[in-house]
Amino acid sequence: MEKKSKHTWKLGMFVVIGLALFFVTLYFIGKSQNLFGSNFHLNAKFKNVSGLKVGNNVLLSGIQIGTVSRIEFITDSIVVVNMVIKTEVQKYIKTDAMASIGSDGLMGDKVVTISPGVVSHTIVSDQATIATVEAVELQDLMSGLKKSIDNAAVITKELSEFSVKINNGKGALSKVLTDEAFAERIDVTMANIETSSNELVSFSKTLNDKNSTLSKLMNDPFYANSIKNTLSGFEKSASDVNVFTAKLNNENGIVSKLLTSERLANSLDSTLINIQTGTEKLNELEEAAKHNFLLRGYFRKQEKAKAKKEKEALKKSSEK
Amino acid sequence: MLDKIKNSFDDAGKLSLFTARFFKEVFKWPFQLNEFLRQCYVIGYKSLPLVTITGFIMGLVLTIQSRPTMSKFGAESWLPSMVSLSLIREIAPVITALICAGKIASGIGAELGSMKVTSQIDAMEVSAINPYKYLVVTRVLATTIMVPILVFYADFIGILGGYIGYNVHGNASMYSYFTNVIEHLEFLDILPATIKTFFFGFFIGLIGCYKGFNASGGTASVGHAANSAVVTASLSIFIIDMLAVQITDLFFS
Numbered sequence: 001m002e003k004k005s006k007h008t009w010k011l012g013m014f015v016v017i018g019l020a021l022f023f024v025t026l027y028f029i030g031k032s033q034n035l036f037g038s039n040f041h042l043n044a045k046f047k048n049v050s051g052l053k054v055g056n057n058v059l060l061s062g063i064q065i066g067t068v069s070r071i072e073f074i075t076d077s078i079v080v081v082n083m084v085i086k087t088e089v090q091k092y093i094k095t096d097a098m099a100s101i102g103s104d105g106l107m108g109d110k111v112v113t114i115s116p117g118v119v120s121h122t123i124v125s126d127q128a129t130i131a132t133v134e135a136v137e138l139q140d141l142m143s144g145l146k147k148s149i150d151n152a153a154v155i156t157k158e159l160s161e162f163s164v165k166i167n168n169g170k171g172a173l174s175k176v177l178t179d180e181a182f183a184e185r186i187d188v189t190m191a192n193i194e195t196s197s198n199e200l201v202s203f204s205k206t207l208n209d210k211n212s213t214l215s216k217l218m219n220d221p222f223y224a225n226s227i228k229n230t231l232s233g234f235e236k237s238a239s240d241v242n243v244f245t246a247k248l249n250n251e252n253g254i255v256s257k258l259l260t261s262e263r264l265a266n267s268l269d270s271t272l273i274n275i276q277t278g279t280e281k282l283n284e285l286e287e288a289a290k291h292n293f294l295l296r297g298y299f300r301k302q303e304k305a306k307a308k309k310e311k312e313a314l315k316k317s318s319e320k
Numbered sequence: 321m322l323d324k325i326k327n328s329f330d331d332a333g334k335l336s337l338f339t340a341r342f343f344k345e346v347f348k349w350p351f352q353l354n355e356f357l358r359q360c361y362v363i364g365y366k367s368l369p370l371v372t373i374t375g376f377i378m379g380l381v382l383t384i385q386s387r388p389t390m391s392k393f394g395a396e397s398w399l400p401s402m403v404s405l406s407l408i409r410e411i412a413p414v415i416t417a418l419i420c421a422g423k424i425a426s427g428i429g430a431e432l433g434s435m436k437v438t439s440q441i442d443a444m445e446v447s448a449i450n451p452y453k454y455l456v457v458t459r460v461l462a463t464t465i466m467v468p469i470l471v472f473y474a475d476f477i478g479i480l481g482g483y484i485g486y487n488v489h490g491n492a493s494m495y496s497y498f499t500n501v502i503e504h505l506e507f508l509d510i511l512p513a514t515i516k517t518f519f520f521g522f523f524i525g526l527i528g529c530y531k532g533f534n535a536s537g538g539t540a541s542v543g544h545a546a547n548s549a550v551v552t553a554s555l556s557i558f559i560i561d562m563l564a565v566q567i568t569d570l571f572f573s
């Protein structure tokens with residue numbers, strides 16, 4: 001009997017440890033699937049769950065907080081995903097939290113990621129429905145990528161054409177980049193610019209000198225006053241001129257009449273004709289006087305003096 | 321030829337009757353508790369070292385063998401969960417059951433066979449002890465209950481062996497390893513595997529007893545009973561395994 005009892009405790013230990021292992025395993029598996037402890041449910045509506053399965057993990061800030069418990073259609077295009085989440089994280093999920101479906105690693109399972117909201121301070125309630133962000137499908141990503149790759153191809157092609165043109169062309173840019181003489185000219189130009197800027201510096205120095213005229217002109221109040229006086233004098237004379245021209249324009253003035261009146265022009269014309277006739281008659285009178293014996297001697301003397309003057313002039317020029 | 325077919329059907333019929341008799345007797349009072357505990361001790365506790373070594377080596381070897389393939393996919397971090405899944409779902413139950421078939425079924429077959437050929441069973445019947453109840457029911461019950469527990473041990477030891485195998489090349493803490501294992505396990509991995517081990521245990525005990533109980537003739541039939549018990553039990557384990565996996569697959573996936 002003693003021997004038997006020794007066997008019995010060994011047997012008991014064997015059975016107890018074996019069963020304990022089993023139940024501990026069961027407990028941990030249940031715990032990892034949130035079967036024990038208090039949970040709450042959240043819903044999220046997706047158009048596409050990208051292969052999400054019941055039992056996949058739910059992450060909040062990268063921490064596993066629950067699992068997907070149900071996936072079902074509610075209409076022909078919307079799928080509702082029901083999640084079991086630990087109650088202890090409920091206070092961290094606000095009503096404006098967003099659910100999205102992502103991938104756990106490159107080949108891993110799909111996961112639901114809950115991103116915390118920013119604005120709201122209200123904690124989600126049990127069975128609440130939170131907003132979703134549609135998952136980026138690999139196909140969409142690929143098509144987007146293809147577009148940008150196509151664009152990149154066009155850009156690189158044009159770039160290569162552009163650089164070929166630069167290297168071989170005769171445009172200004174090509175000259176800038178390749179022509180040595182041009183570079184030298186630019187060098188010279190730069191030197192000239194440098195010189196002139198130096199000169200400008202010295203010139204402005206002179207300008208700034210207090211005793212120079214320009215500086216005095218700029219700074220001295222005396223000059224300013226005299227300039228002011230001059231200008232006011234100008235103004236005065238300008239106004240006088242103004243008055244004068246106004247008078248000129250007055251129709252009753254002589255000048256105005258001279259310029260505008262037709263009658264005056266006619267009378268002036270006839271006056272001039274009269275004067276012409278007068279001078280003709282005077283010429284005749286003079287001719288008559290020359291032949292008069294009283295006056296002939298005077299005219300002859302005058303002719304002789306003239307001839308003598310001409311002779312002397314001729315003599316001078318021949319001597320030269 | 322015809323005789324052979326007839327014989328095999330005869331065998332199947334006898335086995336069915338034997339099984340029916342077990343279920344009839346198991347609910348009948350009195351229950352041989354002491355004999356049951358003794359058998360449990362012999363079957364369960366005494367098999368533990370064997371199962372421990374086998375389970376440990378299976379876990380270790382499976383991990384080391386899987387590593388090259390997994391690292392080809394860059395999925396070495398999946399090794400713990402993969403090894404533990406295959407251990408729990410398939411390898412630990414089947415290997416443990418085969419070990420038990422070799423150790424227990426042959427032992428029972430030889431024991432009962434020798435009792436049969438030396439007319440001890442007849443003597444029991446004469447002394448008003450129900451030999452079926454005393455010998456068969458206790459043993460079959462003991463295997464049915466002990467084999468699953470041995471499988472739990474084998475699971476645990478195998479996963480531990482997997483940890484050591486994982487650390488041959490990798491470097492993971494015990495905690496992170498077991499977290500990784502638990503994370504990928506589901507009830508669906510454990511429950512069908514556990515249920516089928518009860519069937520394994522039941523059939524190991526039943527076939528061992530049947531072969532021993534039906535030994536006839538001289539001492540040579542004792543060896544024959546032991547041998548045929550091991551062969552039939554191992555075969556039945558694979559057949560049950562196949563059925564269990566198909567049923568699980570049918571209903572749970």
